[in-house]
Amino acid sequence: MSDMKKAIVIGAGIAGLITARMLADYYDEVCVIERDEFPLDPDNRQGVPQSFHPHRVQPRGALIMEHYFPGYNDELIQMGAISSHDEQFQIANRYGTLVNKEDSSSFKIASCSRALLECVLRKRIQNMPQIGFLTSKEVTGLIVSDDERAVTGVYTKERSGEKKEEQIPANMVIDASGRSSKIIRWLNKIGLTVPEPEVLKVSLGYSTRYYKIKGFIPNEWVMSDSDPERGIRAGIFTRIEDDIVGLILFNAGGDEYPSTQPEEFQEQIKHLFAGDKIVGLMERLEPLQGPRGYRISESVRQHFELMENWPSGLLVLGDALCGFDPIHGQGITVAAIEAETIGKCLEEQRIQHEPQFERKALQRMQQAIEPAWWLSSVADMRWKGVEHGGPYELKGVTFGQKYINLFTKQAMKKADQEKDNQLFFMQFMMNALILPPSEYFKKEVLDMILDDNGSEEEMELRAELGVHDPDLFQQKLDETLPIFELEYDEQIKQLLESLQPAMS
Numbered sequence: 223m224s225d226m227k228k229a230i231v232i233g234a235g236i237a238g239l240i241t242a243r244m245l246a247d248y249y250d251e252v253c254v255i256e257r258d259e260f261p262l263d264p265d266n267r268q269g270v271p272q273s274f275h276p277h278r279v280q281p282r283g284a285l286i287m288e289h290y291f292p293g294y295n296d297e298l299i300q301m302g303a304i305s306s307h308d309e310q311f312q313i314a315n316r317y318g319t320l321v322n323k324e325d326s327s328s329f330k331i332a333s334c335s336r337a338l339l340e341c342v343l344r345k346r347i348q349n350m351p352q353i354g355f356l357t358s359k360e361v362t363g364l365i366v367s368d369d370e371r372a373v374t375g376v377y378t379k380e381r382s383g384e385k386k387e388e389q390i391p392a393n394m395v396i397d398a399s400g401r402s403s404k405i406i407r408w409l410n411k412i413g414l415t416v417p418e419p420e421v422l423k424v425s426l427g428y429s430t431r432y433y434k435i436k437g438f439i440p441n442e443w444v445m446s447d448s449d450p451e452r453g454i455r456a457g458i459f460t461r462i463e464d465d466i467v468g469l470i471l472f473n474a475g476g477d478e479y480p481s482t483q484p485e486e487f488q489e490q491i492k493h494l495f496a497g498d499k500i501v502g503l504m505e506r507l508e509p510l511q512g513p514r515g516y517r518i519s520e521s522v523r524q525h526f527e528l529m530e531n532w533p534s535g536l537l538v539l540g541d542a543l544c545g546f547d548p549i550h551g552q553g554i555t556v557a558a559i560e561a562e563t564i565g566k567c568l569e570e571q572r573i574q575h576e577p578q579f580e581r582k583a584l585q586r587m588q589q590a591i592e593p594a595w596w597l598s599s600v601a602d603m604r605w606k607g608v609e610h611g612g613p614y615e616l617k618g619v620t621f622g623q624k625y626i627n628l629f630t631k632q633a634m635k636k637a638d639q640e641k642d643n644q645l646f647f648m649q650f651m652m653n654a655l656i657l658p659p660s661e662y663f664k665k666e667v668l669d670m671i672l673d674d675n676g677s678e679e680e681m682e683l684r685a686e687l688g689v690h691d692p693d694l695f696q697q698k699l700d701e702t703l704p705i706f707e708l709e710y711d712e713q714i715k716q717l718l719e720s721l722q723p724a725m726s
């Protein structure tokens with residue numbers, strides 16, 4: 223191999239594209255290997271079966287992506303995506319309905335199809351001289367050094383024609399090949415045993431139907447929360463480019479998945495918290511495509527960072543490292559956080575060589591994943607039948623659920639009675655992976671929400687808390703919940719500081 227530093231990214235999904243862009247700051251050559259051919263125009267690909275379903279990026283992910291792809295949101299909006307600044311959102315749950323217009327000073331996010339998002343990101347980096355794409359090529363294994371301690375490249379096979387096999391050398395290989403990643407098999411093949419993963423047996427079902435807008439409808443984004451105790455599904459009504467609306471129905475727990483039959487699907491909409499609202503909007507919509515389902519039996523979080531013999535020259539991110547329940551819209555944002563974390567490690571590596579670079583990077587990525595994994599698991603475990611498995615503890619689930627219930631109730635009450643969206647905004651920022659959970663689960667906030675005059679939610683939370691003296695609240699929270707050690711860069715710090723007045 224020449225002295226040129228070369229990195230390989232396996233997979234050109236969203237995680238692969240962000241990673242390739244990040245690596246271009248550190249490697250002379252970045253080669254993205256993708257098993258699919260790319261469509262010329264935005265279109266779904268066989269290798270990304272989830273792309274049929276609407277994808278929304280959380281503000282934290284959009285911030286990171288704006289750093290690597292400046293102006294990408296504006297480009298999407300120019301291509302017909304809906305700006306969150308022009309959207310009115312409506313949240314409906316068991317405590318009521320909140321209607322809000324996005325504040326134009328808040329961060330702008332474009333609502334569009336996954337195919338358009340992927341196409342815009344890909345075209346940006348296809349023009350970068352350091353980045354090359356090899357398509358219609360499948361990675362089939364890892365090449366290792368003679369002492370088997372380092373990954374030095376990949377084996378590939380063409381997917382058509384002569385199905386030629388090849389070896390491509392590299393200094394760094396990053397697996398971003400998604401849920402169907404073969405990384406475990408490849409690691410086993412080079413003699414490595416992988417720790418048992420953490421698993422959320424989630425048995426979730428999605429069903430999405432698309433509609434064409436016939437006349438005028440306002441730009442609305444409707445999030446109808448689920449209520450697992452009463453068997454009420456979640457629904458999302460989201461407008462994308464080309465006058466199209468996507469409507470998602472969702473539930474977890476494996477009981478009665480949302481229907482993929484048009485009549486049944488229409489019927490199920492009526493039972494959502496925002497059923498009336500959505501049915502009203504539908505008068506101006508015409509069915510276009512679907513409903514089409516998507517099922518996931520397990521969300522899997524690998525713990526490669528525990529491997530003392532993890533090889534140098536190899537990293538894994540995106541859905542290949544940890545998959546999430548899509549209803550929480552975290553996958554792209556977590557992939558962006560992971561790519562950014564690797565970037566920070568590479569930046570530090572420039573200043574001081576770290577011999578255990580890859581393992582340290584995996585450890586830091588795990589810390590970064592923790593809030594998203596814990597929050598989505600806590601939410602999903604409200605569904606009967608959803609279980610956490612593997613030799614890892616998931617701390618504070620019931621406490622977290624009771625706390626979030628009371629918080630949500632108080633947030634909705636404040637918004638409705640006092641026209642004060644402060645608490646609601648705080649919850650939104652945590653779910654957007656900007657506000658650390660430690661800022662939400664803390665004594666000062668607990669003091670604030672524990673004044674619901676003995677409501678069922680308050681009694682349940684007090685019972686979980688088990689202490690009555692407010693001076694002991696913080697200690698109890700620290701003992702009960704996981705420690706969320708998070709690194710924040712300047713941009714997030716500034717954003718949090720600018721939000722403090724609104725949240726204090």
Ligand SMILES: Cc1cc2nc3c(=O)[nH]c(=O)nc-3n(C[C@H](O)[C@H](O)[C@H](O)COP(=O)(O)OP(=O)(O)OC[C@H]3O[C@@H](n4cnc5c(N)ncnc54)[C@H](O)[C@@H]3O)c2cc1C
Nearest residue numbers: 233235237257269272277278361399400540541548553554
């Ligand atoms: C129904 C559904 C809805 C979702 N909605 C959202 C949402 O609203 N917001 C959100 O943030 N996330 C959402 N997600 C999650 C999101 O799709 C992923 O988390 C995100 O795209 C990152 O995935 P990835 O790039 O790791 O994998 P993928 O997007 O799956 O990409 C993997 C790529 O690797 C390629 N590949 C696989 N194996 C090989 C190989 N051996 N050689 C070469 N190439 C290979 C594939 O062809 C593919 O292009 C949703 C997921 C599902 C299932």
